[in-house]
Amino acid sequence: MKRLKFYNIAAFIGLLFLSSCSESFFDINHDPNNPSEATPGLVLPSALANSAYVMGGYYHALGSFWTQQYAQAPAASQWADWESYNLTNVDFDRQFTLLYAGGLNDYEYVRKNTAETGNWKFYAIATLMQAYTFQVLADLYDQIPFREALKGNVIPHYDNGQLVYDSLLARIDYAMSKDFTGSTVENPGSSDLIFGGNIDDWKAFANTLKLKMYLRYVNVNPNTYRTEIEALLAENKFLTKDAKFTAFKEEQTGYNPFYNTFVDRLSGNVVANKTFIDLLKDKNDPRMAKIFNPSVTGSLYNGIAAGDNKNHPTETSKNYATPAIKGTSPVYFFSKEEVLFLIAEAQARYGTASDAESTYKTAIRASLTSLGLAADAIDIDATYPYNGIRSIIEQKWIAQANKNGIEAFFDYNRTGYPNFFTRSLTSVLNGDERPKRLYFPSREVNSNPYTPARVDLTEPVWWAK
Amino acid sequence: MRKLTFLFACLFMIGVGLVNAQSLTVKGKVISDEDGQPVIGASVLVKGTTTGTITGTDGSFSITVPVGNRTLVVSYIGMKSVEVPAENGMVVRLQPQTLEIDEVVVTAIGIKRSEKALGYSASAVSSQDITMTGNRSALNALQGKVAGVEITSASGAPGSSTRVIMRGYSSLGGSNQPLYVVDGVPISNGQIGSTSINGGLDFGNRANDINPEDIESMTILKGGSATALYGSRAASGVILITTKKGEGLKNKPKVEVSSTSTFDSPLRLPYFQNEFGQGWYDRGGGEQDLMENGSWGPRFDGKIRPWGFVVDNQQQIKPYVALPTNIKDFFDIGTNYNNTVSVSNGDADKSYYISYGNVTADGIMPTDADYYNRNTVSMRGSAKFLKIFNISGSLNYVRKDMRFTETGQDQAALDGLWQSPRDISIVDLKDYNNKFNNVDNYYTIYAQNPYYILNEHGNKFQENRIFGNISLDAQITPSLSATFRLGDDVANSTLKTWRAITNSARADYNDEVGRVGENAYYSSELNTDFFLNFNPKLNNDFAISVIVGHNFNQRDAQSQGSEVIGLDIPKFYNLSNSSATPSIYGTLSQRRLIGVYGNLDVSFKDMLFLNITGRNDWSSTLPANNRSFFYPSISGSFLFSELIQNKDVLSYGKLRASFARTGKDADPYLIYPVLLQTSITDGYRSLDFPLAGPVNGFTISNVIGNDQLQPEISQDFEIGTNLKLFKNLLDIDFTWYNKKITALIWTATLPSSTGYTSQTQNLGEITNKGVELSLSVTPIRRKNIEWEIFANYSKNNNLLKSLISGLDEIVLGGTGGFPFVARPGYELGLFKGNVPETDPQGRIVVNAQGLPVFKAEQEIIGSSQNKYRLGGGTSLKIKNFRVHAAFDYRNGGKMYSRTAEIAYFTGNAQPTTYNDRQPFIIPNSVQLVGGQYIENTTPIAGFTNNLNLYYNQTYKAGIGDAYALIDKTFFKLRELSISYSFPKSVLKNAFINSVDLSLVGNNLFLWTPDSNLYTDPELTTFGNDLAADYGEFGATPSTRSLGFNIKLSF
Secondary structure, eight states: OHHHHHHHHHHHHHHHHHHHHOHHHHOOOSOTTSOSOOOHHHHHHHHHHHHHHHIIIIIHHHHHHHTTSEEEOTTOOTTHHHHTTOOOTTTTHHHHHHIIIIIIHHHHHHHHHHHHHTOHHHHHHHHHHHHHHHHHHHHHHSEEEOTTOSOTTOOOOEEEHHHHHHHHHHHHHHHHTSOTTSTTOOOOGGGOTTTTTOHHHHHHHHHHHHHHHHHGGGGTOTTTTHHHHHHHHHHOOOOOSOEEEOOOOSSTTTSOHIIIIIIIITTTSEEEBHHHHHHHHHTTOTTHHHHEEOOTTTOOOOOBOTTOGGGOTTOOGGGSOEEOOOTTOOEEEEOHHHHHHHHHHHHHHHSOHHHHHHHHHHHHHHHHHHTTOOTTSSOHHHHSOOBHHHHHHHHHHHHTTTTOHHHHHHHHHHHOOSOOOOOOTTOOSSTTOOOOSOOOOHHHHHHOTTOOOOOOTTSOOTTOO | OHHHHHHHHHHHHHHHHHHHTSEEEEEEEEEETTTOOBOTTOEEEETTSSOEEEOOTTSEEEEEEETTOOEEEEEOTTBOOEEEEOOTTEEEEEOBGGGOOOOEEEOGGGOEEEGGGOSSOEEEEEHHHHHTTOOSOTTGGGTTTSTTEEEEEOOSSTTOOEEEEESSOOOSSSOOSOEEEETTEEEOOOEEEEOOTTSBEEEEEGGGGSOGGGEEEEEEEOSHHHHGGGGGGGTTOEEEEEEOOOTTOTTOOEEEEEEEEEEEEESOOOOBOOSBOSBOGGGSTTOOOTTOSSBOSOBOOOOEEEEEEEETTEEEEEEOOOOTTTTGGGOOOEEEEEEEEEEEEEOSSEEEEEEEEEEEEEOSSSTTSSEEEEEEEEEEEEEEETTTEEEEEEEEEEEEEEEOOOBSSSSOHHHHHHTOOTTOOSGGGOOTTSTTTSTTTOSOSSSOOHHHHHHHSEEEEEEEEEEEEEEEEEEEETTEEEEEEEEEEEEEEEEEEEEOOBOOSSOGGGOBOOEEEEEEEEEEEEEEEEEEEEOOBOOSSEEEEEEEEEEEEEEEEEEEEEEEESOSSTTOOOTTSOSSOOEEEEEEEEEEEEEEEEEEEEEETTTEEEEEEEEEEEETTSOGGGOEEEEEEEEEEEOGGGGOSOOSSEEEEEEEEEEEEEEEOOOSSOSSOOEEEOEEEOSSOEEESSBTTTBOOEEEOSEEOOTTOOOEEEEEEEEEEEEEETTTTEEEEEEEEEEEEESOEEEEEOOGGGTOSEEEEEOEEEEEEEEEEEEEEEEEEOSSEEEEEEEEEEEEEEEEEEEOTTOOOEEEEEETTEEEEEOTTBOSOEEEEOOBOBOTTSOEEEOTTSOBOBOSSOEEEEEOOOSEEEEEEEEEEETTEEEEEEEEEEEOOEEEEHHHHHHHHTTOBGGGGGGGGOOBOOTTEEEEETTEEEEOOOOBOOTTTTHHHHHSTTTGGGTGGGGGEEEOOEEEEEEEEEEEEOOHHHHTTSSOSEEEEEEEEEEEEEEOOTTOOSOOTTOOSSOSSGGGGGEESSOOOOEEEEEEEEEEEO
């Protein structure tokens, strides 16, 4: 009787035990809260928003500070370290991570999935925008993880900027060589937040991006891509409209990133830089009132010089003009006028001066009309007469205001224009030295053993002067 | 079988009848050995029979004993039973029970075992130890009382969390909290809150929900052998809680009432300087600046000066003097009312216990923005039926209502308070609608009026929780029993948060568009155990006991929430009150665990004991291939004092040793890759999908899945001894342990260039080696006076032994610029911060302005771990008075203090008055000129430019991030109570059985080293686990509480 009982109990436990081993009983470890896969149409918008967020937020702000369009207001100090060039590797660490673990990886996901299925329009868009994003990073850091990047468990080595450029150009050509009419090709439609899926616009974008990248080589060897530049100029199929990201809305989790953080959240910090606004005033440039809001106290278009904020103890941002970026202002990857200035520069360097001058004037007029001004609101010959590369870059700098600060910074590094920036009063650098790059970000320094040793901020990147 | 028993019973009765025939009458007396007084009502029984009597008022008895059986068993509650040969005129001396050596301890899965049989350390704590000072938290009441257990309460906010760490940290990513087991069933120790530095919340951990008055005893199991049967849940120790029952009351209903009222004040506020007043460094020459929240202004001169803004052409004036108590005056007296009433009864077959408890506390912050209300109802009962079955069950209901004042730096009342200039009277700002104090004209544009924050922003937390269990036992045969236990713990909580629309005419910093959030949380923990317990009787020398069992555990959690930012109607807090798209989330989580276990106990002559266990777990959270893991344990004890005849010196001596392996699974959903709905943030604001369009978007999760994940394995070796000397006047317990945890699970940082930021991996090994020593001395033990002193010492050496190759550091938490890290070769929890550059001789290198230059790379500048801890106390009983005190001392370790950092920043910190704030040369500093280090002669300029920079986050008082680290050493008088029990003689004819009145105090006194000018080192705002050791980011000050307690028993 006792034995029987034991047997029964053993059997019961055995039963429980068996139930333990049933796979479906334990197969509950797939995250019910998040999908394990998504279509390119759902991932591409995320990647585009990510690029727009960083380019139009911190990078735009940094470029605008370092090209003396914006300045730190008195009675606040949020961006004072940018103006004093007193950076650490923690600065912009988050943006590096946002891009690599966000947009770049999402573009890669789209590229991989669409290459397998021959879904070439998505592939082209993801390749172009990933290239654009990589190019900006390469310009900021000179060396970036590229060939081994975005591979999950592989800790990537760094590649030098020129290799990154050459590889990106090859990738662009490959992506644009695909057949966009096949049955496997989906139309991205509304998930393409830049051009609504229009592949011709993306072809123009590709030509424009290539031209921008080719022109980076001018200090290294102007002949490297001479043939390609000449061919592009001859073909003349560049962007004739803005490549901009507009999917913002009037609420705190949907604003333009610059407006959200720099205007709304950390209000009282960013005001007009004296260098820039004084020039606009001096030239009686009507764009001034479009680029800046007047001061709250007195409705004046006052700017403050870089590093001068500590010397105005009784003032606040309300005494100064502030950037007129609104909650739903677009983020520009290329503005129409930026493209025209690029073409003008290419014509000046590789074509004829007369073509360059003509394009230069078209570009300035485009800048005026983009701000809602009449195309002839400025007498260009009287106010901003054509003067070769210098005038092109200076005018590009003005036209890029509130639109693409970081590109203005790259232009300055590459050409030295505008050449009338003042020395920041709080600069920690020697003499008139200025930063030409960022430190390798702290997260990389701490977790990627291949991160190169720290390079001084003043060291030019590979294409810079 | 039943037949046989019946037959035995018949024979027995016949026997009784037979021996009755030949008997004689014996008279005697029973007295107490302690004081010689007669023992009234003692039971005198003829051994092996039902024949018996009880002693009269003079202790005498008369009993008829059979000739062949002359052994009497004399017993009395609270005294040790004795067996003596019956003799006429005999005097039986009874020893008090306190001398009882064979203590029974509740061990794993609720098995009661003799203490002497345990091969590991198990600390038992009685009800009295927990309820002495009317603490609402049984965990806080344990502080300093148990060796090897570090108990830390997060803050002085009412209802805040308590962190319990046993024998050091054994997990990086998982929980280091013990498993709480109530009457054999695990309960949830979940915590709802936020560790954000922009709005920290702490609504307490659930182990603190148990009403201490309901607790009969607690057993603390620290080592692997002690907890092996609980499986992977118990890798950080177990706290077993046995609740009060009605058993043993012999059908006399018992009603108990306990009422405690205590009053709180801040235990430690920062010691600020009182020499300089309102102003900021960049205003030139230390001039007063009336819109600043800092004390970089001129030296106090006592002159009448205006302050604040000019409003309607009016400005307030006040003498320019320091107000040394302006911070202290801000705080209110906190109140705590803790009341419990219980009714219980029982007899041999059934019992019940019902209690109701209420805690109502309003903390030290003005207003009821810090509030805690807890209602608990407990019901338990047991019944025997059909001879072999016993069913018991319990049901506990907890209702919590809380409000918590946000910590951190954003809209936190305290953050502004710490930055107040030394001359501003804060209590005078109370009327925040007053035109000088309102959001438009509040004196500083850099902070919000704390009274405004407390009154206008807020949160409300509610929790309804039911936990309980049903247990069915069957005594199948005298040696075989079966138990089935089912327990569940279900909590439903809601949290509403809101911020008022705030538009300041002057200060953009304080603007707030208004927001409201609603969150709901559900959690459930279902647990079943089935086990068989076989205790065959072998012979007199050997005893064995075998247990085999099965365990099932399922934990479910669900939460969802919405928030709208940007309100339309002021002061109306509903999700409908916004044109903005609400941000929403919803998450589910489920995990299952099944375990099969076995336990073998062997004892020889009640002197040698051996325990072997084995358990296999299957966990749903691990990859299928690694899902099953087995772990054994072995432990033994040797009662060597049994070999010694003379017990005068050594009355009890035990050696014990144990070895165990335990495994621990991972959190759910770490194996497979996922995508998330996209939200992109720069740390200030975010861009959330869906975007305008509307367009939705998903991004690849920054955490890459790991399908190779394995359980964490801990190997635990422990030896110890327990000695009782000089008739138990001295009790010593010593343990040495060595614990090694391998395959540590941690979310390792990946360089983001991989496309990901982290992956959960098995990546290292931790060891914890330590000693625990407990001492208890009873120098006096007489009838009317008893004095006991107890102390314990714990030292744990924690070491992160290794990490996988390629990884030389992991970030555990902290803040962005000042991380909290772990490195191989060091203990966990290191501070990594900026340090000044030094020349080869160790002198500080300064720049051309005389300010220090920091090294490019951050360095380790301190450890968060205590070197050792000391706890103890004393208890003195004189007649009906009793004085009890308990203290807690912790030595070594550092913590980050935001309060310290902000005190430097604002010039409130005492060190900022160095050299009267006149220009000075950093002592022992050098400049690098042309590759040579030459002595620095450049002073740091005074007020005008750089002095504040020197003390703020840029130059960090010249010493780097260490300026915000404080020494965690402290001594606290945890408990003090003076109580009086009304003598029985007074209550003799009343219906009341006992009345105890006490004056009680908690945390009455805090000592810290002189260098700590800022905060109670126990505070944290970084959660309830390892990361909490980082420190505090504006925590609510801890409190000193004093009050009284009444305990009545009917």
